[in-house]
Amino acid sequence: MLKIHNLHKTFKSTKILDGISLEVEKSRIFGLAGPSGSGKSTLLRCIQQLEVPDCGFLECGGKTGFMFQDFQLFPHMTVLENLLYATKFVDKKSNDKKESKKNHMHLAQNMLKKLSIEEKAGIYPRSLSGGQKQRVALARSLMIDPDIFLCDEPTSGLDVATIQDVVQLLKSVNEVGVTMIIASHDLDFLTKISDRIVLLKEGRIAVDIDVRQQPDPAAYLKRFYAASS
Amino acid sequence: MEKFLANSIYIGRGLGFVLQLLGGGFLIGIIVGLLLSIFRYRKASVFLVERFVSVIRGTPLILQLSFIYFSIPGICGIKMGVLSAGIIAFGINSSAYVSEILRSGIESLPKGQFEAAQTLGIPKYYMWKDIILPQVITNVLPALVNEIIALLKETALIAIIGGMDIMRRSQIIAAEQFEYFTPLCIAGVYYYFLVLLIELVGKKIEKKQSDVKNP
Structure with missing residues (x-):
């Protein structure tokens, strides 16, 4: 590998x-x-x-996906926006943009649920605890598969x-x-x-x-x- | 009283002209300033950008304005109106200051924000547009509001190339009526009113941004 x-x-x-x-x-x-x-x-x-x-x-x-020691979440985006932003560029060539957007939304919500932070989806990173930030950072780097x-x-x-x-x-x-x-x-x-x-x-x-x-x-x-x- | 009202209206007719100068000048200032600061951050043409900023900040605005209005037509035969010459001069002047403000904002962002964008495969253009600049603008907003206020006050220099702004109109009244106190006070009130308005808008935007982040 x-x-x-x-x-x-x-x-x-x-x-x-x-x-x-x-x-x-x-x-x-x-x-x-x-x-x-x-x-x-x-x-x-x-x-x-x-x-x-x-x-x-x-x-x-x-x-490769990378998780930073200090997470480097984007502070001006909500947790969900942090997760979704990078996926915009993952399958740019896909014909059905609506469909892939829906898939990514689904993936992000599942990921947050799995990490038990789904209730934080609409929150900005600065109000998260260290552990929560880390889970968001983990989820974000996994979004690009x-x-x-x-x-x-x-x-x-x-x-x-x-x-x-x-x-x-x-x-x-x-x-x-x-x-x-x-x-x-x-x-x-x-x-x-x-x-x-x-x-x-x-x-x-x-x-x-x-x-x-x-x-x-x-x-x-x-x-x-x-x-x- | 009637004279006072007539004078106020006459001077106030310069408001539109001042706002055109300010709006056009700041628009050019922010666009050119943005490009200059990104060039400088990416270490592209650093020498040229630094010289440009240094010369613009190191010479009087009144000289730059006269240069563009009086000497450019002589050199390359392009004839400019007072308004366009003013917008160009104020725009170029402002761009030097705006570029410094933005540069400090860009440099104060953690390098990790650029790297995070890179590791997520976000293309450069979108990184600047959606990740870096929104944060930079938020951080430097108070400095940008200061720059707009400074620019507004500097537009009074347009009088030296014959622009009919608030200042020039008040001087005309003063010269006609042999009385300086009232027309200058009227002009002062107009300028101060505009500054208060800019401050108010700036504070509104700042508050809106902090509300979003601290719900």
């Missing part, structure tokens, strides 16, 4: 990514761990083409109960076949959700583990965390 080979990225003479190579299989949940400044976000941003790598090879086998879903620090600033909801939510997205790449510094969260975790350290891959084959992956990764900081 995603192939990366020897990716490098430098910002003002600071090496952020220093030769990253990895492959992500379809429909897997792939965790990207590492302390802050280890290059997790930059790697995600390179995959999303928000950053141009200095050199290396990156092949992405499908449309991505094959790969990139998620930057989805649990930052959320309480324990909400994090549990996020795990369920992301898992349910994965169940319909969407490949996920999740960057987070929260190892407990990552081990709960991922099939495979890569730990980045100073722009390089320090460990690459299959979560199911490790008896206690969080503790195992924490050892590397300590060693890397």
Whole structure:
């Protein structure tokens, strides 16, 4: 689904990514761990083409969706408008505009219902709580029907109960076949959700583990965390 | 009293002319200013845009107005009426200020808003039209209202190329009747009334926008 080979990225003479190579299989949940400044976000941003790598090879086998750490909802649009706006450009070529508009409306309402925020449809983002904003951001990035879903620090600033909801939510997205790449510094969260975790350290891959084959992956990764900081 | 009324009506007949100058000038100002600010944000022709803004802000408006009315016809033979010369001069002048206002508004938006639009596959034109500019305009509305008020007061300069606006009409009355106090007061009241009206409309729009966001 995603192939990366020897990716490098430098910002003002600071090496952020220093030769990253990895492959992500379809429909897997792939965790990207590492302390802050280890290059997790930059790697995600390179995959999303928000950053141009200095050199290396990156092949992405499908449309990507991206969820920002600070959500970046459009503040002047209601929740429903946030969801619907991007779909205007999804199937531009479709002949029956009315029909596709109706479908998108249906999809958006279903999505809000599934995330139990349907009563917030007409509300502006500034009156939502952090957890609600995140659900809207998740719904919005899923509206364009991505094959790969990139998620930057989805649990930052959320309480324990909400994090549990996020795990369920992301898992349910994965169940319909969407490949996920999740960057987070929260190892407990990552081990709960991922099939495979890569730990980045100073722009390089320090460990690459299959979560199911490790008896206690969080503790195992924490050892590397300590060693890397 | 009869004289006062007649004078007021005579001076007030300049209102339409002032409003034409203001409306036309600000329309050009906002369109050109918008293009300049987007050029500058996208780092296209930055040098030219910066020089333009610097020269316009660095020379007196009275000079720009005279230049367009008196010297352009001499250079390229295009004859302009007082109204068109005024609209062009005020429009160009205003565009420099509007572009700076909008630029600061664009730069104060989080970069993530541009990136969010990009990740959702929203085409550039629609990103500016539906995502970026509505937020920018809301944020800079008070500054834009200030700019309209400044422009309104500057239209009084049209008198130097013979435009029959409120100011010029009051001067004519004063010269005819050897009395400055009343006609100038009448002109002042007209201008101040217009400013109050602009402020009122600006506040209405601001309130409407904040009501939408804080229901």
